[in-house]
Amino acid sequence: MKVGLGGNSKDMRAIWLINGEVRMIDQRRLPTDLSIVAFSDVRDVAAAIRNMTIRGAPSIGAAAAYGMCLAALKGANLKEAAETLKSARPTANDLFYATDHMLQQIKDKKDPVEAAESYVQMIVDHCTRIGEYGAELINDGDRVMTHCNAGALATVDVGTALAPIRKARDQGKKIFVFVSETRPRFQGMQLTAWELLQEGIPHSIIADGASGHFMKSGVNIVIVGADRITANGDFANKIGTYEKAVLAKELNIPFYVAAPVSTFDLDTESGDKIVIEERSPEEITKIGPMNIAPVGSSAVNPAFDVTPARYVTGFITERGILKPMEIGRMR
Numbered sequence: 144m145k146v147g148l149g150g151n152s153k154d155m156r157a158i159w160l161i162n163g164e165v166r167m168i169d170q171r172r173l174p175t176d177l178s179i180v181a182f183s184d185v186r187d188v189a190a191a192i193r194n195m196t197i198r199g200a201p202s203i204g205a206a207a208a209y210g211m212c213l214a215a216l217k218g219a220n221l222k223e224a225a226e227t228l229k230s231a232r233p234t235a236n237d238l239f240y241a242t243d244h245m246l247q248q249i250k251d252k253k254d255p256v257e258a259a260e261s262y263v264q265m266i267v268d269h270c271t272r273i274g275e276y277g278a279e280l281i282n283d284g285d286r287v288m289t290h291c292n293a294g295a296l297a298t299v300d301v302g303t304a305l306a307p308i309r310k311a312r313d314q315g316k317k318i319f320v321f322v323s324e325t326r327p328r329f330q331g332m333q334l335t336a337w338e339l340l341q342e343g344i345p346h347s348i349i350a351d352g353a354s355g356h357f358m359k360s361g362v363n364i365v366i367v368g369a370d371r372i373t374a375n376g377d378f379a380n381k382i383g384t385y386e387k388a389v390l391a392k393e394l395n396i397p398f399y400v401a402a403p404v405s406t407f408d409l410d411t412e413s414g415d416k417i418v419i420e421e422r423s424p425e426e427i428t429k430i431g432p433m434n435i436a437p438v439g440s441s442a443v444n445p446a447f448d449v450t451p452a453r454y455v456t457g458f459i460t461e462r463g464i465l466k467p468m469e470i471g472r473m474r
């Protein structure tokens with residue numbers, strides 16, 4: 144991803160491994176500060192996942208892969224390390240997929256650094272292919288809507304939902320992106336808009352509640368990411384995704400979900416079995432230290448919702464564009 148504007152821009156990933164340390168962009172401080180944090184202990188990597196220093200399903204998976212690598216290099220108890228990582232957040236399939244993948248690789252006596260690096264590169268390669276397939280769905284002049292951040296920050300590099308947008312722009316298509324702000328943690332406004340700005344892709348931030356208004360008056364395609372996709376094609380993604388999918392069907396707007404193999408949970412039959420993370424009510428009632436709700440009112444804060452498969456036009460994957468009934472091919 145391009146970081147920094149104009150002549151000062153350079154390429155950077157959301158997370159990387161160097162000299163026995165995991166380094167990552169602290170996504171809680173964007174867009175105001177580009178701050179890099181470093182960890183050398185798997186417990187600190189798990190804490191960074193939990194407190195959302197790093198977030199987004201494939202990036203969480205990459206953090207888990209590097210975390211397992213640190214544990215192996217230090218000779219730590221790998222079962223404990225895997226449990227610590229897996230308990231950091233419950234919904235994104237990638238966290239469990241990457242941790243189990245690394246456990247197997249280490250059991251098979253693979254070099255932990257090489258195993259983690261090849262896992263992470265696989266994710267980036269998958270995202271690149273998602274971009275190539277997805278760009279075919281975007282026409283010159285299209286107005287695209289996305290939700291949350293499914294960009295390079297969420298996937299190490301390139302993005303899932305943002306990959307087709309980047310690729311379409313590279314192909315010379317003139318596109319415009321509606322970015323819903325994504326209450327309560329503002330991943331759309333603070334992260335997606337930041338990424339699009341770095342790349343000079345025209346966009347506007349809209350309030351979450353404005354999606355219907357703009358979809359009615361001219362959105363050509365909606366593309367979102369996913370945290371977990373079950374065998375029947377239901378999927379969990381950032382809270383607020385479900386209502387966009389329902390609106391898209393009502394308004395005949397194609398609704399696509401972009402995700403790599405690591406996000407597919409084909410052992411789980413349907414979306415009602417997905418564990419939805421509940422986060423602190425204070426993410427809703429406060430902005431920073433400041434209370435913005437009446438003291439004494441309660442708030443509930445599910446981080447994700449589940450959209451039924453019938454609202455999905457297709458899944459954009461590294462293996463092509465699949466209808467919900469075709470996702471068995473991801474096995």
Ligand code: MRU
Nearest residue numbers: 198199200291293297368369381
């Ligand atoms: O709570 P977050 O910020 O980790 O949620 C992220 C999302 O919901 C993304 O849309 C999803 O992980 C897809 S990222 C490629």
